[in-house]
Amino acid sequence: MDLFGIGVNYEEHDVDVYSYWGTTYRNEEDYEMEGSASLFIPRAGARFTFGGETLRPYLFADLFKSFASVNVEAENSWREYENGQLVDSGSDDGELSKDEEDLVKGLLGVWGFNLGFGTEYMFNESFGVAGEYALRLYRTSADRSESDSSGGGTSEWREEWEEELSGTLRMTYAAVALTYHFQ
Numbered sequence: 001m002d003l004f005g006i007g008v009n010y011e012e013h014d015v016d017v018y019s020y021w022g023t024t025y026r027n028e029e030d031y032e033m034e035g036s037a038s039l040f041i042p043r044a045g046a047r048f049t050f051g052g053e054t055l056r057p058y059l060f061a062d063l064f065k066s067f068a069s070v071n072v073e074a075e076n077s078w079r080e081y082e083n084g085q086l087v088d089s090g091s092d093d094g095e096l097s098k099d100e101e102d103l104v105k106g107l108l109g110v111w112g113f114n115l116g117f118g119t120e121y122m123f124n125e126s127f128g129v130a131g132e133y134a135l136r137l138y139r140t141s142a143d144r145s146e147s148d149s150s151g152g153g154t155s156e157w158r159e160e161w162e163e164e165l166s167g168t169l170r171m172t173y174a175a176v177a178l179t180y181h182f183q
Helices: 098-108
Strands: 002-020 023-041 043-049 055-065 067-082 085-094 111-122 127-152 155-180
Touching (some): 023 098, 055 127, 067 098, 098 127, 111 155
Antiparallel strands (some): 023 067, 043 055, 111 127, 127 155
């Protein structure tokens, strides 16, 4: 089982200034977001060893799937000024909606496999040195859809949208290790 954690901090400050008929308007907005995620990644695999006592070539493979726990907190605040005078301000705290949380968990729900080969050279019955090389593939995808509508009578509208995101990461892995076998 692998355990993986990630933390993210994001800050944004926007200022809009414009004039209209002799009045200067200034709008400021601050956005802060803090988030963390933990991934639990169980693995299942096999290793097949060939050869004799001193030189032991082997093949190995494993499959894995990650399961995510996500926590995000956000705060948005704004201030509106007319000719330098504050006329409106406010703030709201934000959390991920259920749909957004499902989307993030879907993206972090990575699955994949390792496929490789190696050789172990035994100095004696207990100690050895091994080298191995493998291909790792990570795959993720998530999708969601929403719709919105309003109106009635002489005016109405309806909007629908779908989002789909997928990604693949391919990498190689190489290792050299000292080994000890309990007898």
